[in-house]
Amino acid sequence: MDKPYAIGVDVGGTNTVVGIVDKRGQILINGSIKTAKHTEVENYLDELTKLIDELISKITTKDQIKGIGAGTPNGNYFTGSIEFAPNLPWKGVIPFAQMLEDRTGIPVALTNDANAAAIGEMTYGAARGMKDFIVITLGTGVGSGIVVNGQMVYGNDGFAGELGHTIVRRENGRVCGCGRHGCLEAYASATGLARTAREILEKRPDAKTILRDIPAEEITSKDVFDAAMEGDEIAKEIFEYTGKILGESFADFVAFSSPEAIILFGGLSKAGDLIMDPIRKSMEENLLPIFQNKVKLLFSELKESDAAVLGASALGWEVR
Template sequence: MKAEFIFGVDIGGTTTKLAVITDEGKIEEKWEIPTNTTNKGVSIIPDIAAAVKLKMTQMNLSNDQVIGIGVGAPGPVNMQTGILYTGVNIGWEKPVALRDELSQQTGLPVVIENDANAAALGEMWKGAGGGARDVVCVTLGTGVGGGVIVNGDIAHGIKGAAGEIGHITAVPDGGYQCNCGKTGCLETVASATGVVRLAKEEMEKSNGMSKLHSIMEEHKAITAKDVFDEAKNGDSAASAAVERLTFYLGLALANLGSALNPERIVIGGGVSRAGDILLDGIAEKFKKYAFPTVAESTEIKIATLGNDAGVIGAAWLIKYKH
């Protein structure tokens, strides 16, 4: 019997997403399990193995019918050795032999990749990348992640840290402290938290005239969605914050684009739900700052796969890199 199913796994800080996916990239079933980060994440791999084996029993699948398991993990990886160097968000402070341990516990082939890279591969294969072989993906969420695909393959770099777009320096002087230890990273001004930071700076200049002040008084906080919504309504402080955000992002992507000339730049994550007000601003700055040939030949698109990008990209890995 031909092996025709793949397990895609996307390990997150709170939950781990799993899916059974056909070798054509169609999701048959998807579900989530909690990511147990206690005791330095010692239960994470056994929990994934148990979830895979239970689903195989429920679907009456034998190992012969499963091509393998693709895993996206939050940290730098070595695909050759199958080791995740560190996964601080899930309690893995030391290198973990993720590939070999999961393979031993399931009896299935395993391929691992950084989670942002897996999401990039998913968008390339079945999402906004449209099958293009030169793609840059940027995920704007709690942080800023990224993946760089050159001629159909993820760029890894010498220590698995290529594509750390969130840590491009966007504010060289006087920038915010980043979790990575640097200051002024793109992540500090272009993540959901970063958008709010910029808005609060602009609110201070507005002499109490911004609608964001009343939202802050009522809810004790503002969100990135509030900032974009009020920018769409013409609020001056919100509009100024979005203008700064699109400047930082547009300039960073223009520099990346000038180095790589991708066919597409795909923007995903929760912040991308702002839609055209975000995309149009980025496109304008990209066109201004990118090398003219790049500005003409690179398309900027909003991601289409949402939370499924990681598991679909993980499935691509096992199909093409196993």
């Protein structure tokens, strides 16, 4: 008989969240531990294993679990390792999947957060039934998970899908966290949008906006969203500029893999039509004619608070 449950583990820099999920994408039980307090990965994994065992024992038995899927920063599907993750307390290459599998006795697969989101959308969300789509995660950074022919694109080394680090402004581009210039992430992440806000406020000292009530260095994407919802014209313009840049990049992504849909996931996607309308306009204006009016732009259908765990759990179904 098919095993009815998978476990999702979302490893974040602060917290690690675990959920047991059924085939319809219902999270039956969940729990969390603090990632950051463990400077030794061994101690962290011991506590994580204890939590997993407890959650299982409350609703089922271990032999009913198909697999564990983990979404982690810098997670490599091929090696099962976390490789040089700047925001985690453990340095170098951590053979995370093997170490967790040794402790739990359950097979473990691992990938990065954005790929987990894409597998989640395909299994339970907006991409059900689709064979070709791209998930773009708009958070502190810009990530992506690409699916072609119904399969995740991992590439030759497991690191494919770094679309946040394709170049959208080749001349005088903003410095990106990766050290290069002009990356999409430097414009379209939540921090990129806040940076656009500061640039516009500085360049146009006469423009009236309620954003001036906030010290420039403290403006967040949430502040810009709130201002736009109150009808602030400058705040709307900031979203339009962000959407314009995303649409330009999306047109190039379409020329690559001609997806059925591009799905927005994560913080900035909560802005809804504020961000989607300018993306759609800009993407269509920039598409090669054969691709125009074909590509769906969608929002994630995974419930915000559960999305990361659901995405990770979806990988648990695929474990060998």
